[in-house]
Amino acid sequence: xxxxxxxxxxxxxxxxxxxxxxxDGINLKIEDGEFxxxxxxxxxxxxxxxxxxxxxxxxxxxxxxxxxxxxxDKDYELRDLRMQVGMVFQYPEHQLFDETVxxxxxxxxxNQGLPEKDVQLRxxxxxxxxxLNEKYFDVSPFELxxxxxxxxxIAGVIxxxxxxxxxDEPTAGLDPRGxxxxxxxxAANHQRYGNTVILVSHxxxxxxxxxxxxxxxxxxxxxxxxxPREVFKYYKELExxxxxxxxxxxxxxxxxxxxxxxxxxxxxxDEAKSAILKLFKIQT
Amino acid sequence: xxxxxxxxxYYPVDxxxxxxxxxxxxxxxxxxxxxxxxxxGPIGFVAITAGLIAVIYLSKVPFSFMxxxxxxxxxxxxxxxxxxxxxxxxxxxxxxxxxxxxxxxxKSASLMLFRMIYLIIGTSVMTLTTTPNQLTDGxxxxxxxxxxxxxxxxxxxMMMSIALRFIPILxxxxxxxxxxxxxxxxxxxxxxxxxxxxxxxxxxxxxxxxAFRRANDLALAMEARCYHGGEGRTKxxxxxYEHRDKVAYVVVIVYIVLIFILRKFA
Numbered sequence: 001x002x003x004x005x006x007x008x009x010x011x012x013x014x015x016x017x018x019x020x021x022x023x024d025g026i027n028l029k030i031e032d033g034e035f036x037x038x039x040x041x042x043x044x045x046x047x048x049x050x051x052x053x054x055x056x057x058x059x060x061x062x063x064x065x066x067x068x069x070x071x072x073d074k075d076y077e078l079r080d081l082r083m084q085v086g087m088v089f090q091y092p093e094h095q096l097f098d099e100t101v102x103x104x105x106x107x108x109x110x111n112q113g114l115p116e117k118d119v120q121l122r123x124x125x126x127x128x129x130x131x132l133n134e135k136y137f138d139v140s141p142f143e144l145x146x147x148x149x150x151x152x153x154i155a156g157v158i159x160x161x162x163x164x165x166x167x168d169e170p171t172a173g174l175d176p177r178g179x180x181x182x183x184x185x186x187a188a189n190h191q192r193y194g195n196t197v198i199l200v201s202h203x204x205x206x207x208x209x210x211x212x213x214x215x216x217x218x219x220x221x222x223x224x225x226x227x228p229r230e231v232f233k234y235y236k237e238l239e240x241x242x243x244x245x246x247x248x249x250x251x252x253x254x255x256x257x258x259x260x261x262x263x264x265x266x267x268x269x270d271e272a273k274s275a276i277l278k279l280f281k282i283q284t
Numbered sequence: 285x286x287x288x289x290x291x292x293x294y295y296p297v298d299x300x301x302x303x304x305x306x307x308x309x310x311x312x313x314x315x316x317x318x319x320x321x322x323x324x325g326p327i328g329f330v331a332i333t334a335g336l337i338a339v340i341y342l343s344k345v346p347f348s349f350m351x352x353x354x355x356x357x358x359x360x361x362x363x364x365x366x367x368x369x370x371x372x373x374x375x376x377x378x379x380x381x382x383x384x385x386x387x388x389x390x391k392s393a394s395l396m397l398f399r400m401i402y403l404i405i406g407t408s409v410m411t412l413t414t415t416p417n418q419l420t421d422g423x424x425x426x427x428x429x430x431x432x433x434x435x436x437x438x439x440x441x442m443m444m445s446i447a448l449r450f451i452p453i454l455x456x457x458x459x460x461x462x463x464x465x466x467x468x469x470x471x472x473x474x475x476x477x478x479x480x481x482x483x484x485x486x487x488x489x490x491x492x493x494x495a496f497r498r499a500n501d502l503a504l505a506m507e508a509r510c511y512h513g514g515e516g517r518t519k520x521x522x523x524x525y526e527h528r529d530k531v532a533y534v535v536v537i538v539y540i541v542l543i544f545i546l547r548k549f550a
Contacts, residue, residue, distance in 0.1 A: 056463045079469065087467040095464040097489035107486065111469030142493065156468060 003030040003053060003085075003164065003196075008062035010048055022048040024220040026062070030198070032163070035190055037207035037228075038200045040217030041242040046200050047090070049217065050166045053198070054078075054085035083112050086162025090169045092153035096141035101152045102127065104141050108160040126159035127152070129189055131181070147178040154182070158189065164196040165189075171206060183210060204232070208246045208267045216243070228267045248272040293452075295412040300528055301343040302413045306422025308529045312536045313410045319543045320402045328546045329398070335539055336406060343413050350408040354401060361400055368393035416448035425523055431514075438514025446502070454495060461490045 010023040022045045030036060040046040051057040052064060055071050055078040064071050071081055086108075089095065098104035106123040114122070127137060130151040136144060141152055154170065167186065171179040183199075187210045190197045201207050207214065207228075214231045216224040218241045224231045231238075235245035235253070252264045252272060262279050266272045301309070319332055340347060354361075374388030411419070424441035431437045462472065465486045472483055 051463070054467060056466065079471065082467055083469055087464075089460065089464045089467070092464065094494055095461055095468075095486075095490050097486045107465075107470075108468040111471070160468065 004065040037211035044217040045220040086157040088167040093149035126155040130155040299344040306418040420445040
């Protein structure tokens with residue numbers, strides 16, 4: 001039960017002046033239940049990559065297997081795949097269309113062909129899960145605030161209960177608090193349902209706290225693919241490709257260079273705090 | 285998915301035609317269009333074809349790109365061609381069952397097909413070698429004299445350039461929203477006509493919302509930069525004629541004379 005990408009390449013506008021290679025020989029295996037972060041600079045191919053995972057873009061070269069089945073097979077129903085692999089695009093609030101928030105969230109489950117009762121149950125559950133207050137269920141989605149719209153749009157995908165949930169920059173354009181709330185909500189859902197979650201971002205800071213695996217993209221290729229703490233060891237190389245490790249990585253490395261024997265192996269502020277406290281308890 | 289639209293799309297290569305002043309190209313295009321509607325006889329046809337081939341060759345744009353614009357009007361071409369072929373009275377050429385093809389019909393059908401195809405290809409050369417901005421710039425300067433009789437030339441040009449600028453944005457936006465709704469299981473292809481129209485709602489509503497939002501943002505941005513219309517406005521890149529434009533004008537004039545002579549004597 002997994003997603004496998006076998007030597008996938010993708011070229012935009014093949015054969016004319018606008019030709020551009022966006023993906024170059026990607027090999028990837030994503031297991032069930034993983035929480036993955038895909039990181040890359042603008043134009044590194046991360047958005048292109050995820051659009052392959054649910055068959056919205058067809059690779060110019062290479063194969064993709066979902067549950068061991070070739071998704072480019074003639075008999076394969078891409079629509080079914082899209083029900084299994086849910087995708088939240090960048091600025092998902094731009095896709096809201098229905099009269100009420102609740103109806104909009106029910107759009108996905110209804111397309112799945114579920115009985116009306118289940119559709120509504122799913123919609124209700126999803127809206128609860130994204131933490132949207134019940135009083136907004138019956139208002140027009142265009143009347144909500146930016147953060148609320150974002151939640152409603154994410155609920156629209158969660159309501160389909162996809163086994164793999166892909167989110168492309170779900171926190172873009174939100175304030176720090178809204179950012180944390182959205183990410184906490186995604187992490188809580190991952191805990192609750194144990195589904196695979198793929199989080200696309202250009203900020204290590206956002207991702208480091210939540211994911212168990214980071215895939216770094218650069219120029220259409222996978223540069224690193226490992227646990228966060230392992231990836232952050234390459235913080236100098238990351239800077240060269242326009243990315244940065246979390247601030248705590250820099251702090252711990254600076255401390256170490258200045259003669260404090262702390263572990264540089266931390267990824268979050270909390271871990272850093274306990275590492276530093278530990279050091280001082282030993283010294284004083 | 286929707287990246288196939290070429291009518292009015294610039295093809296970036298470096299050629300003499302690309303570098304030419306847009307006014308020259310506009311003038312030449314108008315003359316060309318007039319010529320395909322008033323030529324006579326096979327010699328005129330050869331002259332026009334030769335001119336078109338020469339310009340296409342100089343533009344360095346792949347020929348397949350110009351033909352792509354034809355795809356959109358294939359149906360009209362076939363329909364009009366058939367009507368002309370069978371409905372024109374005159375001398376009988378071939379008769380199949382109840383339908384007769386007349387000599388005059390064949391002539392007017394082929395003439396019409398030729399004119400439509402050449403019209404599309406010729407104007408494609410223009411749009412493929414000129415950026416939308418240059419095009420409206422050229423139009424604005426060429427239509428300047430009409431401003432004297434209170435024609436809002438600058439406003440028209442501004443509206444045109446905004447409209448042209450928005451085409452690729454809206455195409456991209458459509459593509460994005462389509463993908464987002466497809467990811468939610470929307471189906472834009474199957475079903476009868478009513479189901480298809482209904483399935484467009486999740487696409488059209490967000491598209492209109494975003495178009496209005498963009499229009500609003502743009503208006504604000506223009507206002508913030510103190511835009512107040514065309515009066516006293518200078519250009520960042522003023523148009524001016526180069527040597528190649530003079531050459532082009534001479535060529536176009538020779539072309540007019542040639543077509544005129546051929547029309548008189550052919």
